[in-house]
Amino acid sequence: MTRRLSLFGATGSVGQSTLDLVRRDGAAWQVGVLTANSDVAELARLAREFQPELAVIADESRYDELKAALADTNIGVAAGAKALTEAATYPADLVLAAIVGTAGLAPTMAALEAGRDVALANKESLVSAGELMIAAARKSGATILPVDSEHNAIFQCLSGGRIDQVRRIILTASGGPFRTMRAEDMARVTPAEAVAHPNWSMGAKISVDSATMMNKGLELIEAHHLFPVGLDRIEILVHPQSVIHSLVEFVDCSTLAQLGSPDMRIPIASALAWPQRMATPCAPLDLASIARLDFEAPDEARFPATALCRAAIAEGGARPAQLNAANEVAVAAFLAGRLSFPAIVDTVARVLDADAPAAPASLQDIFSVDAASRAAAQRLVDQYEHA
Ligand SMILES: NC(=O)c1ccc[n+]([C@@H]2O[C@H](COP(=O)([O-])OP(=O)(O)OC[C@H]3O[C@@H](n4cnc5c(N)ncnc54)[C@H](OP(=O)(O)O)[C@@H]3O)[C@@H](O)[C@H]2O)c1
Structure with missing residues (x-):
């Protein structure tokens, strides 16, 4: 059909x-x-x-x-x-x-x-x-x-149990190209280095978000909406090989994971064919040659974006819209050579320092918050540039 x-x-x-x-x-x-x-x-x-x-x-x-x-x-x-x-x-x-x-x-x-x-x-x-x-x-x-690979993985794992039987969702993160870089070296990062993701080939904006770990923070908010298990039950785990795309732990301590090559055609095919499956030309996993899978806790001192996102969604209302808009402006400014890499997340944090806007009741309210946050972020970008 x-x-x-x-x-x-x-x-x-x-x-x-x-x-x-x-x-x-x-x-x-x-x-x-x-x-x-x-x-x-x-x-x-x-x-x-x-x-x-x-x-x-x-x-x-x-x-x-x-x-x-x-x-x-x-x-x-x-x-x-x-x-x-x-x-x-x-x-x-x-x-x-x-x-x-x-x-x-x-x-x-x-x-x-x-x-x-x-x-x-x-x-x-x-x-x-x-x-x-x-x-x-x-x-x-x-x-x-x-379609996001992590959320598609969670969606697939949830076919193995009900959402009220979930104890924990574990969002995996590659850690991006600067996972092991010292904080003091990040000021010299160029746009070309930031968009060169170690595992995935993606558009420029999401590649920069992956480098700052803002992408994982945005995904935390995304997961909170798609899989309402409670924010404190959604954790982030750094997994540099991007083979496990996320995991769901159920109340019986069974943990289901979805694995696959880092190729977006796999989660896209899963969404296109759902609830069926379709064949893809993607490389099947060769675990013997991958040989090992590594994991580490996220370092929120060097990558504060995930903590900002967790606080924004915990506060709720218009905060996530404010954060997202500020981030879009800051990433565009970084890609245009107007902002340093560390100043991306700094700009977002400073926009969030302002009083919280009223909780949005309509799409129009969201667009108003979005416009005001973009303007605030733009002013900060101008200040950085002239500092
Ligand atoms: N890339 C990935 O692997 C990946 C993985 C997970 C999630 N995502 C998410 O998927 C979305 C797309 O990412 P992407 O990497 O595919 O981005 P991308 O390569 O930059 O492509 C963006 C698409 O949106 C269009 N577009 C940009 N600005 C627009 C505007 N103002 N109005 C209407 N259309 C506009 C672009 O058109 P033009 O070509 O004409 O500019 C292009 O078709 C993002 O939200 C990203 O976070 C991406």
Whole structure:
């Protein structure tokens, strides 16, 4: 049976990995929507190959370019944030949310409100608006299938017991490229070094987040929303080989883990095929050649981001949205060469020093907090630059 897929963030790392799987199993999928931010050439190329009903470019100024690039096809073309959100409600058996950052929040929320099942890679949307997204899914009956490798691992482990039988969830973390670096050397880290993840090939933003360990903090918040076992039951464990993608310990002290090569096509395939399984071209695990698996406790003195995230979600309300927005600005400034590596998490911490905004009751409230936190973070970036 053919299933209909809408893919948001088609031109990115997760988007391309998804399309690699779809390409290999063409008869199983009909692509309904493909989207990008500004990469018109790649979006047009993918649209010609997968023949969606609609291609959407978020950057409105690129509309004419995309229209011209697809002029000799029957593919519909749209542009702008409103079109992106409307496209999320198109008929689909699955919406794969792979936009990076809070830019993915409005379309992901629209998909959930319309009752579409969502395979969620876009963790920032859940960090900023977790309560609203979970409530929307509950109300419409939509299922959220985690694509993040750790959350997909936990989701798979939870087929071995009920959530009220969980004693502990253990989120594994590679530790990133600077796991063993001394704190005093981190000021010299360059963007090129920070995006060179030892195990995973990913987009620039998540690679920097992995290097600061903010990614693991965001994942802690994500796990708290997806698997409500209580924050004190979710732990982080550094595991440099990225073979065990997370573990669930049940009340009987049985611990289930999901293992696999560090290839995002494995969790993506799990979400695409759920509740079935599909074949992938990924390398099977060769444990004999891996030979050993190492584990260590996270070092929150050198990597304070995870503690910031734990405090933000414990406080709740708008704090996680504030944290996420500040981090997006700080990471972009670091990648642009405007901020040092240690100043990324410093900036986030200083934005969180301000009084907590009122708890958000709507998406509009989240967008207001997001905008105010971005402005606050931007002011700090300007100060760092001129210091
Ligand atoms: N990469 C991984 O292995 C991985 C693993 C787990 C979770 N995730 C999560 O998955 C999400 C995507 O990550 P990624 O690494 O695939 O990112 P990426 O390679 O940077 O791709 C991001 C995608 O989002 C689009 N986009 C960017 N800004 C946008 C905006 N303002 N409006 C609309 N679309 C926009 C980009 O379009 P253009 O190409 O036109 O810029 C691109 O299609 C992130 O939330 C990340 O945390 C990724």
